[in-house]
Amino acid sequence: MKVRIHVSLKPGVLDPQGRAVHHALDGLGFSGVEDVRIGRLVELEVADTTTDEALAEMCEKLLANTVIENYRIEKVAA
Amino acid sequence: MRAAVITFPGSNCDRDMAVAIEQVSGKAPIRVWHGDADLPDGLDFIALPGGFSYGDYLRSGAMAANSPIMRSVVAAAGRGVPVLGVCNGFQVLTEAGLLPGALMRNAGQTFVCRTVALSVENGESLFTRGYGAGASIRIPVAHHDGNFFADEATLDRLEGEGRVAFRYGEAVNGSQRDIAGVLNEAGNVLGMMPHPERAIEDAQGGSDGRAMFESIFANLAVA
Structure with missing residues (x-):
């Protein structure tokens, strides 16, 4: 089973990288970009028997830092 | 006095830390590898050095x-062993x-990467007694990820409990409330971005880090 873990900064947490990319997009002439936030995508290939609880634990313990980040678990149809 | 310095793959200030500990205490610390499951017995002090462990992956x-050794470090911290992370x-x-x-x-x-001004906010911790509250010191920083973040409630609690050990005296990295170093609730764990081990003697450009190690080891001698 393929699982995608989407890790994103929590709302309100300043994202200096996103801000720099926002400025770069402005510089390229793309108007109307109101905000840029940069996150991380982790793709896992796991046994089909892997439980939702185990996936959540992987996120809580390692894949995301829940002080500053949210995560979303997406199971991808084979 | 038995001190240990933990080395992870990618640590690069472990030798500096070991030299600083030896210069101030007169005794070389035990060097511990990250893959070891257990710490040496009877440790009085544990230092986690700077660097780029695991390539910052x-x-x-x-x-x-x-890593395996951190389970032992967490347990030792729980028993009250002083732990410094730089x-x-x-x-x-x-x-x-x-x-x-x-x-x-x-x-x-x-x-x-420069020497910055710090103010000592808590001058009574086992790490900062040698400075006294309000002291102004200069210690080098060298980091890319030093922007301290916590939610407002946590920041208020840290301030209220005297757990902000150091604050930057100038703009450095965008840290919330200019926090440069924080203590745990029990006061035996200190984390700080500036490098006191790089300011032990004047040949390094300053010796304001020395009093931190003197504080730690003086406390151990009394204990």
Whole structure:
């Protein structure tokens, strides 16, 4: 089973990288970009028997830092 | 006095830390590898050095926080053994849950490498007694991810409990409330981005870091 873990900064947490990319997009002439936030995508290939609880634990313990980040678990149809 | 310095793959200030400990205490610390499951018995002090453990993969300090030796460090901290994390060591301590908050990319996006002014906010901890509250000192920083973040409630609690050990005296990395170093609730774990081990003698450009090691070891002699 393929699982995608989407890790994103929590709302309100300043994202200096996103801000720099926002400025770069402005510089390229793309108007109307109101905000840029940069996150991380982790793709896992796991046994089909892997439980939702185990996936959540992987996120809580390692894949995301829940002080500053949210995560979303997406199971991808084979 | 038995001290240990933990080395992770990618640590690069472990030797500096060991030299500083030996110069101030007169005794060389035990060097411990990250893959060891157990710490040496009877430790009085544990130092987590700066560097780029595991290449900063995933997040700075995240992989090291889950290495075998950290389970023993967490247990030792729980027993009251003084633990100092400098720079990457601070990142490891937050990732391991021994300290609150997180160290994010510097607000200015650049690596900051210079000597900065710090004010000692808590002059009574076992790490900072030698300075006294309100002291102004100069210690080098060298980091890309030193931007301390915690939610407002956590920041208020840290301030209220006297757990902000050091504050920057100038703009450095965008840290919330200019926090440069924090203590755990029991006061035996300190994480800080500046490098006191790089300011032990005047030949290094300053010796303001020396009093921190003197504080730690003086406390041990009394205990």
